[in-house]
Amino acid sequence: QLATDNFSEENILGKGGFGEVFKAVLEDNNVVAVKKLLVQHARAKEEFENEVRLISNVHHRNLLRLLGWSIEESCLLLVLEYMPNGSLDRFLWGSKRGTLNWNQRYEIIFGIARGLAHLHDEFHVKIVHRDIKSSNILLSDDFKPKIADFGLARFQPEDQTHVSTKFAGTLGYTAPEYALHGVLSEKVDTYSFGIVVLEIISGRRSTDVGSDAQSTYYLLENTWKLYEKKIHIMVIDETLNLNRHEQEHVTKIIEIALLCTQSPASNRPT
Ligand code: ADP
Ligand code: MG
Ligand code: MG
Numbered sequence: 645q646l647a648t649d650n651f652s653e654e655n656i657l658g659k660g661g662f663g664e665v666f667k668a669v670l671e672d673n674n675v676v677a678v679k680k681l682l683v684q685h686a687r688a689k690e691e692f693e694n695e696v697r698l699i700s701n702v703h704h705r706n707l708l709r710l711l712g713w714s715i716e717e718s719c720l721l722l723v724l725e726y727m728p729n730g731s732l733d734r735f736l737w738g739s740k741r742g743t744l745n746w747n748q749r750y751e752i753i754f755g756i757a758r759g760l761a762h763l764h765d766e767f768h769v770k771i772v773h774r775d776i777k778s779s780n781i782l783l784s785d786d787f788k789p790k791i792a793d794f795g796l797a798r799f800q801p802e803d804q805t806h807v808s809t810k811f812a813g814t815l816g817y818t819a820p821e822y823a824l825h826g827v828l829s830e831k832v833d834t835y836s837f838g839i840v841v842l843e844i845i846s847g848r849r850s851t852d853v854g855s856d857a858q859s860t861y862y863l864l865e866n867t868w869k870l871y872e873k874k875i876h877i878m879v880i881d882e883t884l885n886l887n888r889h890e891q892e893h894v895t896k897i898i899e900i901a902l903l904c905t906q907s908p909a910s911n912r913p914t
Contacts (some may be wrong), residue, residue, distance in 0.1 A: 652666075683880070704766075705790075706763040732779070733777075751787060756776075763833070773796070775793060817836040
């Protein structure tokens with residue numbers, strides 16, 4: 645159903661580790677994104693199977709839909725819903741830098757939180773994404789976020805936090821307990837989410853925030869504990885170097901993001 649002329653240089657939406665993503669028009673005129681992975685890469689097949697297995701069972705408005713897939717001789721194709729505004733990183737330090745207003749930023753943060761809550765809480769086995777970062781958050785035409793790229797996602801039984809498999813993820817976004825000791829739980833995604841929140845607020849890359857990122861983690865961890873005790877106190881770490889105006893935004897954002905990811909589904913803001 646997919647004509648090969650869709651896969652030309654001019655239709656490229658993005659490039660990744662093992663292939664490229666193209667904008668394509670189907671026979672029925674629907675526009676989709678096609679992720680093409682080259683089979684030559686040993687890990688491409690693994691990631692392909694992962695994406696198919698995990699995401700075809702999961703439906704949520706903040707998780708990118710998989711519409712179909714096919715295995716061909718030289719490549720593996722994933723047909724995904726098309727996201728006209730591309731990935732979040734473009735709006736932080738790419739060509740659209742500085743164009744998101746605060747309301748859009750709130751919406752994006754809450755949307756990611758809802759998507760994560762779904763992955764972590766809605767199934768009898770948690771799904772850990774393992775690669776939450778701004779290039780894997782895609783935006784619809786009205787800037788609603790969807791979590792994409794399930795190539796590294798894993799089912800994670802609760803009683804099994806240590807994994808022997810090699811560390812996977814992206815430097816700058818990875819929780820220290822996972823990077824250093826291989827301890828894998830859904831908290832790994834929460835840490836990365838914290839970094840993304842910081843990026844959305846500051847417009848700076850995770851790799852540039854350095855020690856700020858560390859302090860954000862402890863900030864989130866502390867806020868977490870306070871939240872569980874229903875104490876609504878937010879402490880904004882001074883090392884983040886935010887002005888008063890920005891701090892107010894951070895406080896509000898973290899408060900609501902925590903509400904989205906921590907409370908029972910029925911209490912979550914929609
Ligand atoms: P990889 O696993 O190689 O990182 P991704 O699935 O993250 O591949 O896609 C790479 C890039 O392609 C994304 O960062 C984004 O810019 C673009 N992209 C991917 N899927 C879509 C889509 N459905 N709509 C629009 N752009 C997309
Ligand atoms: Mg990616
Ligand atoms: Mg990937």
